[in-house]
Amino acid sequence: MAKTASIPGTKTLPLMGDQAVAEAMRQIDPDVVAAYPITPQTEIVMTFAQFAADGKVDTEMIPVESEHSAMSACVGSAAAGARTMTATSANGLALMWEIVYIAASTRLPIVMPVVNRALSGPINIHCDHSDTMGARNSGWLQVYSENAQEAYENTILGMRIAEHKDILLPIMVCQDGFITSHAVEGVEIFPDEAVKKFVGEYKPVMPTLLNVDKPVTYGPLDLQDFYFEHKRQQSEAIKNSLAIIPEVIDEFNKTFNRKHDLVEEYKLDDADVAILVLSSTAGTTKVVVDELREKGLKVGLLKPCFFRPFPKDRIVSALSKVKAIAVLDRAEAFSGCGGPLYEEVKSVMYDAKVRPHLINYIFGLGGRDIFKEDIANVYKDLLDIAKTGKVKDQLNFIGVR
Amino acid sequence: MFEVRWHGRGGQGAKTASQFLAEAALEADKYIQAFPEYGPERAGAPIRTYTRIDDAPINVHSPVTNPEAVVVIDHTLLASIDVTEGLGEDGILVVNTADDPKIIRERLNFKKGTVATVDATKISLDTLGIPMPNMPMLGALAKVKPIVPMDSLIERIKHKFLKKIGEEKTNANIEGIKRAYEEIVVG
Incomplete structure (x- = not known):
């Protein structure tokens, strides 16, 4: 906001x-x-x-x-x-x-x-x-x-x-x-x-x-x-x-005099790749977006403010602009297919006219810290995917031993 | 953005000091963040707390890894914790000890930036009658890094303590901050 x-x-x-x-x-x-x-x-x-x-x-x-x-x-x-x-x-x-x-x-x-x-x-x-x-x-x-x-x-x-x-x-x-x-x-x-x-x-x-x-x-x-x-x-x-x-x-x-919305787009208009993440990590991601933008990299952030109801149309229209998306989940859904946020984003993106690459990162479980460097690495992965079109692993984990 | 890490032991007021600095900065119209690293909470256990101060809104929500300054409230921590971790070339280290900064530098093999020492425990014993060095350490930090002016610190003490602990103890705290500001040795 x-x-x-x-x-x-x-x-x-x-x-x-x-x-x-x-x-x-x-x-x-x-x-x-x-x-x-x-x-x-x-x-x-x-x-x-x-x-x-x-x-x-x-x-x-x-x-x-x-x-x-x-x-x-x-x-x-x-x-x-x-x-x-x-x-x-x-x-x-x-x-x-x-x-x-x-x-x-x-x-x-x-x-x-x-x-x-x-x-x-x-x-x-x-x-x-x-x-x-x-x-x-x-x-x-x-x-x-x-x-x-x-x-x-x-x-x-x-x-x-x-x-x-x-x-x-x-x-x-x-x-x-x-x-x-x-x-x-x-x-x-x-x-x-x-x-x-x-x-x-x-x-x-x-x-x-x-x-x-x-x-x-x-x-x-x-x-x-x-x-x-x-x-x-x-x-x-x-x-x-x-x-x-x-x-x-x-x-x-x-x-x-505020600017609340169902979702918050941050420097997404001309972005090649985007991270989608909830809550405090969205703040840290904004700082990383600013730093990478200074280096000329076109990266952006989508922060869903509301998860229920799930702002389907807003998410689809915002993410349809980019080539590759990483959904960062601070929870496991134990489906074997990724976290809960990822599953829902992936589900609604099926309706997108052009489907971007979509990958998942589980992070921060039990309070494990997430740093700017971790988020910058996600953007690096995304830019590689946008360039090569190749996804190595759909399900990834940040900062786990 | 100014970032400081505080090292203390549970019960020594490291959390209070980190918050206090932030509150004083807020009064000086800065953006602030102050938070402890929560581990097992018990008296005497080593704890770290952080303060961030900036002229622009602070969006980052992760622990401080490269602080501009480190304040060590309990010098016995020097033996077990790498208090200089993440300090850069211009890093500032402030330690509560009766020792000279040169001795601390040698002990930690820390050749960069600024090392400053002050016997904040003695100051708090003289002024408050109890070993509570956290407030004097704020005065010490203000001398080597005037990110929050002394006037703002003193105003904040009056605002926060006057009603709670009365005039006498409030003045004793102000005296402690002023003495640390004067007595700090930089080397």
Whole structure:
């Protein structure tokens, strides 16, 4: 996201990514937060719990005994008509699993910041995307953040998207564990009033559990007669969200003078080759693109901001311009064919008029560092492929012994 | 872009120092990044932290490999860790020790750039009454690399500490930073 001048009243504070998300939550002031602390999400819950204890929010804070209970409490509160948030990481998300699907299929607009961390085992607390990539078929929307600023803004944006009357789906707002969650950066915090005005007062679209005038049941038995229709509706909702999200983004951009989008193209217009990567590594890749461009190499970057819904048309049109693409995955899908991002990009690129070469690199599992040199080597491979038309290995690994 | 790596032991405030420098730089309208290298977290274990400061937005999100400066908060780390790793020809090494820079140079066989020493532990004992050398090391760094002016450091201390620890201790911290700035020996 390009840097633009901020609206009056915006303050730049030194904050970790986790604290930035907690600031967004304070400004949103949700009715209910039910959460359980887990590294590296802990500082979100800790900071927000302090806001609640200090009376800076009116939120009902529910300190639950596990993540399964956290998501269960969120489902209950959202169905009751309360604006609801939680936050988690890795094994916490895994423990929620059963209820994660229920939240989406019940069409409850819960906002959940997820601080990406490797799933056990072996046990590891550092960044990769195995947690949220595992949840890619759960029916939740997913937005990935490059830095603390984006994590903050995506939390605010996510609230409006989830609650949009024609979307009504929960959303995971992802950022990279430790890399951005625990790095202090200057974060521009919008004025409280501007954020409150943007998210507005929550008026549930569907009848709620606490509406005694119109009693309803949530989550009843749904067998051969209607389950399929409900799944079809979910499918439509995700598909339709792809058209509606840009409208909400547009409103966000106008309100806060920003340039959010479904995907971010970086120096891609005249590029011969491109890397496609999510979150913080997209930032490091931008630096490499700048350095290689100075040497006259035509390289570019495509950063999907949204992974759910999958911005198919935008990805196809952006990548159709180049000769060779490397998809960098911070997760393994264990299909034997590459990571989850690669599989989906490759799948949609089948529809491209001219199909560029497409290769996959798995990197950064369990927090393994990725350096500028690693990314420069990927571009070198891509330029070779663009020149010779020969792909040695489709599936590659960066920085593994 | 200015990049500095901090070496300390868990509990000595290396993380606080790296963040503090970034916060002071932010107050001087710079772009910043400060982050520790998270390993097993326990008191006394060697830790590294990093600070990046620039006039342009900082997009890179990987550890610092070629710092312009290295600050060693605990000199006992010199025996077990290659603190000069990645330092270039103009590299700056600042060590908390009572020894002369020449002795440190010989010990590390480091012939390049700048080596500076200051007894920050003694300074913190004199000013605060406890061995907490991280704040004085900020004053020492400011002398050899004035990336953040002393005024900004002092303003940030007042902003951050005054409410939390009171005027007396805040002034003791400022005194510590000023003394390290004065007493640092460059060789």
